Amino acid sequence: MPSGPAPPLPCKSVSAPAPRSSVPPRAASRASALPPPGPSASEESAAPDPAKMARRSRHRLLLLLLRYLVVALDYHKAYGFSASKDHQVVTAIEYQEVILACKYPKKTISSRLEWKKLGRSVSFVYYQQALQGDFKDRAEMIDFSIRIKNVTRNDAGKYRCEVSAPSEQGQNLEEDTLTLEVLVAPAVPSCEVPSSALRGTVVELRCQDKEGNPAPEYTWFKDGIRLLENPKLGSPSANSSYTMNTKSGTLQFNTVSKLDSGEYSCEARNSVGHSRCPGKRMQVDDLNISGIIAAVVVVALVISVCGLGVCYAQRKGYFSKETSFQKSSSASKATAMSENDFKHTKSFII
Template structure:
């Protein structure tokens, strides 16, 4: 005789449980037969729980009717038993809360070049509120400003940004000043957890402009020399590389046998190329390239000449200078001896006009040939 039995299972979850989706499957195995009987007398029950990434079924409970066992007859000496096994497959979403607003983003660290467009992804995955409140904020230099508030774009993004898909933010013609942290905030009043937010860091890359290069025109052999390269527009900060006659220079001349006759160090962070002592082989056309993830730019070629010191010419020049100084000294001495530097003085005494006393007239006549005075008194 065979019979069936109804067996029900109800599994419930707390609203604050991490398990939000699950599906119930069933299977059975025959392992033991009660001696001297063709029917199962007892059934063992097990529940197995495991996580899976399979597509879930939205069930709050599941009730099934299972047969006791199908008709089967085994030899009396067989040793088997039966296990009724329920396998519960539970999809777990860590941190999820049933009946709570939850957000996600397809890209939390977007990178875009200047003057392109970018979408800041903010997607509502769970919410019981039909019309949640959406806000976007920009955090830059420890300052927080509204980007989207009261259902409109605010601040410096006005006119070049809009809301996509209810919550995502799209920005056109981005500039370097748009590099910042953006926060998407959603308030759902009808959910158990009303508020959720997601943070997105936007990086705007800027291509370098042609750098400013400074190369000395001529340096004597054995002397030190420094070449400079500087660029101030690129973002992220560019790295620098130097070229001589279109050949890239290593950061250290000692690391490359090709430059064993040179002695220089290149700093790719600052763009300086320092020669501790130049050689004739260091002469050539030099230029610098500044590059980052957005692109690169180079300066114009400049020539560096390395020349030998002419010791004979230097000595001859010194002798010429000394000879010229000697001639000048002799000329000055001769002029001094001849009296060109002494003031000529008139011989004798100089005539001096004396003051006239009152009532005395000085008259000079032709007969006297000299001064003669006549006095007249006024009474």
């Protein structure tokens, strides 16, 4: 048999298996039952909604504030800013020594120190490695602290020290705040004591000091003897009708009597010192003799002035009846004679 190519085999068409649907038949039937999706709200109206725009602007503002807050926190971390939480209160007596201490761990060559006095306006106390103002002559530096040799009441107030030094994270800034309170002894108080009073009336004595700090308390003395704050605790013979206020410095007699006559002085006292005004005498009488004498003198002066005026008028003749009558009669005669002369002249001409 002759050899030749083998006849080709018949081709069969193989169909690919259909992909399985991931949607169950029931879900597919339900989805086919749903209506087709409608147009979105943005497609319905192209005009912007004011409420949505306001919400978006608020969100943007909030995000901007958060960013600033994060930047500020990073800044404080980088520069190491810190403030002392303990507020110091330093107390000193006037004209004595005081030290304003700045709480900082260590002083280095590269650290920079500033002291400021706070108030309505901030003023430098220590700046550029030198004391400022009147602190030059009465203060000195001890590391970061200030030693005031002769403190005055004008130095009282709030102070702040600021220390800045370079660090690995950047510039390190620390500050400490304190308050200086200056205690002042009271000066000589001003005392108001009436020189005289009428028996049975209400009399008030006043005492006041404006310089003491803390505010002083007041005590009254009569003839050098201290008056009790509660007069009922004293002797029965003494007058117990007065009221003493140690805070305001008043001494009031509800019904003053002759027993209250004497020399009164007042003392102002606080924790720093005390001072007393010179004594002044108060005289209590049944009648106001000094007032009566003054009234009599005034009346006598008025009467004497009136009498001198009358004498002067009489000398000038203002009150004489004869002179006034003579003046009037002479005037009438003069007018009569002038009329007669006029008539005689007229008849003579005719």
